Amino acid sequence: MTERADRAERPGAAARRTAAQPERDPEAVSRFVERFAAQLVEAGVPRMPARVFAALLASDAGTLTSAELGERLRVSPAAVSGAVRYLAQVHMVSREREPGSRRERYRVHGDQWYEALTSREAVIKRWEHALREGVDSLGATTPAGRRLAETLAFFEFVDTEIVAMMVRWRARREELFGSP
Amino acid sequence: MTERADRAERPGAAARRTAAQPERDPEAVSRFVERFAAQLVEAGVPRMPARVFAALLASDAGTLTSAELGERLRVSPAAVSGAVRYLAQVHMVSREREPGSRRERYRVHGDQWYEALTSREAVIKRWEHALREGVDSLGATTPAGRRLAETLAFFEFVDTEIVAMMVRWRARREELFGSP
DNA sequence: CGCTTCTTTCACAAACTTGTGAAGTTAAGG
DNA sequence: CCTTAACTTCACAAGTTTGTGAAAGAAGCG
Incomplete structure (x- = not known):
């Protein structure tokens, strides 16, 4: 372009x-x-x-x-x-x-769509599910299993972080644009 | 071999x-x-x-x-x-x-791909660019312009938040799995 | 009630994606 | 150098996805 x-x-x-x-x-x-x-x-x-x-x-x-x-x-x-x-x-x-x-x-x-977009709750939940299955069936102590477990931990971490982040966003938004 | x-x-x-x-x-x-x-x-x-x-x-x-x-x-x-x-x-x-x-x-x-996946730097940057254009051409004071500006602010906020989040993740990861 | 206006559903054709076999390219190893 | 293993590129066939026109389905309004 x-x-x-x-x-x-x-x-x-x-x-x-x-x-x-x-x-x-x-x-x-x-x-x-x-x-x-x-x-x-x-x-x-x-x-x-x-x-x-x-x-x-x-x-x-x-x-x-x-x-x-x-x-x-x-x-x-x-x-x-x-x-x-x-x-x-x-x-x-x-x-x-x-x-x-x-x-x-x-x-x-206006103020909800990007929250949905960012968190993608459902998507992440399904990934987590697939990863959990993978850890189980490959064995948590194998190298591959450990890699999957780490990835899973990451997504779980992100889940909780995003909730907190959105709280901060709403505060910031108010600060920038005034109350909705 | x-x-x-x-x-x-x-x-x-x-x-x-x-x-x-x-x-x-x-x-x-x-x-x-x-x-x-x-x-x-x-x-x-x-x-x-x-x-x-x-x-x-x-x-x-x-x-x-x-x-x-x-x-x-x-x-x-x-x-x-x-x-x-x-x-x-x-x-x-x-x-x-x-x-x-x-x-x-x-x-x-192992430890980089999901960072890339989550932040989607390039994608978000392009969205921001398109939104900035939109704010300019629709006018920052019109209702639509204001909506776009708010969305833009959100993505900018997310950008910086994600950087901080990844720092926290690396700490947590070490705590969970030990050093890389 | 039935007319009219708006929306949804459906079958299908056009356009795009995907993965393949086959030919092409690169570099290791004789 | 020439052979050969390993990957890449290309043209195309099979398979999806998309958007359309036509027709059926709601719901206000007269």
């Missing part, structure tokens, strides 16, 4: 923008969405969920309807549906029904 | 098995390898690299040659080659040339 500084905007633009715009410069938003989504994809998130998620992140309200998502990402309702199902399953978004409309609204929990 | 690896054994364990096993019960090893690999796959690691990595983890010496890997996993040399290239790129294994032979030896750095 080369340096293609195609800025659609000049410094003044941000100031000029006023309440009239439903979302700021769709160009810029889309650029961010695609770039951030690409990074998520590299980290192992399936593509469409990554794009949907990035779009939600970049929305002012932090919520979008299925229709809005389809429109912004230029994909079919079916694709949105699938992506949202995935994201809900891994707790990166939640769905809310808007009372008085059959529209569904998807929301990124 | 292929079979001189994997032999630093304990008396008790050796008694239960027949003395001449090149690796402990290949059945059990293979079962662990496939199960652990499956978990890695679920976490986003490509299949063959995951299997190769698990096989190395479960080897007593912590190293295997390309030929040994191919044999244990029942795959072609080409597959091993590709998998190893991937793993080396993400620093989960390193390759060493055995002097006096054209065999290459792949090693899992």
